[in-house]
Amino acid sequence: MKNYGVFIVLIAFGLFLPSHTFLKTRPTQTYNADVIIYGGTCAAITAAVQVKKMGKTVIIVSPDKHLGGLSAGGLGFTDTGNKEVIGGLSREFYQRLYAHYQKEASWKWQKKEEYGNKGQGTPAIDGTNRTMWIFEPHAAEQVFEDFVKENKLTVYRNEWLDRSAKGVVKNAGAITSFRTLSGNVYQGKMFIDATYEGDLMAAAGVSYHVGREANSVYGEKWNGVQTEVFQHGHYFKKPVSPYKIAGDPKSGLLPEISAEEPGEKGSGDKKLQAYCFRMCLSNHPDNRISFPKPVGYDAARYELVARVFATGWRETFDKYDPIPNRKTDTNNHGPFSTDYIGKNYDYPEATYERRKEIIKDHALYQKGLLYFLQNDPSIPADVHQQMQQWGLPKDEFTDNNNWPHQLYIREARRMKGEFVMTEADALGKTKVPNSVGMGSYSLDSHNAQRYVKKDGFVQNEGDIGVHPDKPYSIAYGAILPKENECKNLLVPVCLSSSHIAYGSIRMEPVFMILGQSAAAAAVLSIENKVSPQKLPYEKLQAVLLKEKQRLEW
Template sequence: MRLLFASLIFSFLIACSSVREGSYEADIIVYGGTSSAITAAVQAKKMGKSVIVVSPDIHLGGLSSGGLGFTDTGNKVVIGGLAREFYHRVYLHYAQDSAWKWQKREEYGNKGQGTPAIDGENRTMWIFEPHVAEQIFEDWVEEFQLVVHRDEWLDREKGVIKKNGEIVSIQTLSGKKYRGKVFIDATYEGDLMAAAGVSYHVGREANSVYGETWNGVQVGVYQHRHYFMDSISAYRIPGDPSSGLLPEISPENPGKNGEGDRRLQAYNFRMALSRNPDNRIPFPKPTNYDSNRYELLARVYAAGWNETFWKFDPIPNLKTDTNNHGPFSTDYIGKNYDYPEASYERRKEIIREHEDYQKGLMYFLANDSRVPENVRNEIGNYGLAKDEFTDNGNWPHQIYVREARRMIGSYVMTEHDVLGAKVVPQSVGMGSYSLDSHNTQRFVTPGGFVQNEGDIGVHPKQPYSISYGTLVPREEECKNLLVSVCVSSSHTAFGSIRMEPVFMILGQSAAAAASLSIDEKVSVQELGYEKLRNVLIEEKQVLENELN
């Protein structure tokens, strides 16, 4: 009997120990593994706060380490704080001779996106290889002794516990529970925000909602070169509607201009391709490859299009950050509408569908006789970079979620803020990129031709401030949550805000606000802005336009 009792006690103690081992507590809980998440965690530690990064991702850095190495800088003068420190560390890396394994430094050139790739005067570099970015984030983890729990996915159904308008704890699918004083959602999807009951929007608002011009449906608006410039039949047999639509064309009516809808700008993968024969892998043929799904691209070539390589942007070591360009490219248009609110299983399906489409596209370009010979020959000089994404078949581990949920918070940024028609209150950072949306749909015109819709690119006259209210939910919805990626903004404003340097800036500012709200024992909404402003200035964030 005593033996049985002792055994029961021992089992009880083991069970209690397991519960304790599965429970974690810190001042600040950051959910996400993006660049914004890591800068938030670094800032929290700098301000003396304990922090745990709960990351669904194994690899840290999101798109910054997931293939987007040709940085969307906009005006780099307004990129400060930890974001600038990141690009300074990129500069230091490529200052070493050992960094140039596949290419001589002097052969690289100095092309960046609207700015030189290497800025020697300011000791920053804006173009980089994916593995270099990831290592910088890992260096921060080590230097600041960040606690990072990887491959931990929020239980979106019942994993968020709230009391008196505050998040008490979150729980992941593995059963781990995290208690904190303030939480930061730094995911591309906004899962914590949504699970906490915070209002959000998916898709495009009607122009009438915020009095905008560039929101909603934009049929016939062509501001980049990502549309069909020639009249190309949408049907399998040209000119014959009874033959059915070609693959990748929607039968849905595109809607009226200015109307809101649930459509999202397209996603893709930012591939790291290599031109070095010793560091490239030929484009693989997907198991479910069907060349006919790319017939539309064949017709584009037949019409004389010749811009295949316009967005094979050079990054160091004879590699590229390869992005979408043209009417039919790496963007998988219209195939992501349910992604933001989809289950994890459905998201995985969507990601696989995008991967199959894009791998098939590259194989088509390299091998199909309908592709002009000069294009096939040039594509033959490229392949997947052998030394990138080595645990994922050299394919990016992060799909480019250009837009998912967007919070409806204390302040909603709109195109009026971005384009300078309004003075933005309580700045926590700045943006400067154009209102940039990729296409949202591919449809049939009344004449039976194919066309894309949704691509816009409207440039602000000058950099603009981003309000603290964009990071903060309405107080009645949640008092201790900040959102640093799926910020409170309209579709058009988010098209400018959604750049990786800005996400880093906002992650740092969100963590500073979280730390101060803990010190002041107030909600994130009640935090006095002047105290936050002083900290951000001390941390070298750029808050106002000083270019006038």
């Protein structure tokens, strides 16, 4: 009782405990399964379903309360590339969404015919394959929860890996167990790291990279610093002064601009492409909440976007991609938008407490931007008028003040595994060995920095979009650590890839594909009493083809 009394006093005075300091309300326990999956992403769910399909026991240890990662966190306008290469459980996910939207009850704020007839954006319904690639967050989350219920999956939520030296126990090069901050221990024969961050992989002593490699490392063109390369519209098309007093360097830089040099073109650095929240917005009067003025709001930090409007720029709503029921998947677009450029560099290696600060900072930035666009007198009348039509949907993310519960971690750690996927592989120019799935999206990297050019004007750097020649295969070795580093771990999300190749691979349908393939490899390795690195590929290939995975173009 004394501990609870202290806790109440701390709350009363605003002295909260660190976010991952737990009061022990139950004794610690040890849980066992053939396969232990760490993470709550879409890849974690498809992996667990596949383990169950193959007759083995599985436990999902999820730091997240909500399952599905970005697929259920606002990314409803799916980045698919060529849909023909999406197979297995990944395709089933989208088929289930199609079935959901065949029900009249699923169309609360809009008639189904109205959505289809208006052709809002890319056609959502693929009548031939009965799949739907555009959907609301809550609908996607329900599909993942249906997977859990139907397959009787064991999921422990709000369980955070102990990332200390004692958190992961290894014996003879293999993980035997890991511990969470609650004190619980999870023992298994095989482990899968399905997180966006790669925390289990890192804690297990597996080699990885953070940031952009120099082009010279893998003989690439689009990796590293890419100054004066503009392949999307996310750059300053007209000269804009970066200084508080336009044209006066002595006045200091405006907020959200770095004072650092961008680096030599093609060189490597530790910078990351920007993160953001994929925002679900509504323009239905009965289902929208006006953007609230966030605590800590400072209009001055958005002066740069006001100057962009002053140049005549009017692309504000180009990525308000329509999804069912008069909602959007709103993504970054333009030189100053929802991407919080340069504020995520320390995220991959950061403590849980520091990550929480970064996530909160990203939310404040985006909420402030929305409020600024909707209310600030510097906003042009036409933009202001259209912004007034939008708000947060009342029926999404209802336990998080209608704000997405998942930050878009576009890239964090990337493993250095048995095989490294590089630019040429992701452009379809090579034939990789032992395919476990396919990708087809363009090499897609968002901006990594905003800096001052030598001419005294502001510019962004890092935005790349290069289309592959054709869909490409992803090598089995790319989800495997080197055997001398870990003999019983598979990594389908923070897989082995260069920065720029990862720009194509990092799509949610691909993560589901690789999660399923990783699980099949884990089970077969148990059955054949070998490490995943020594598993005969022919045995894995046979199972994947049976599961309708697409492996070759």
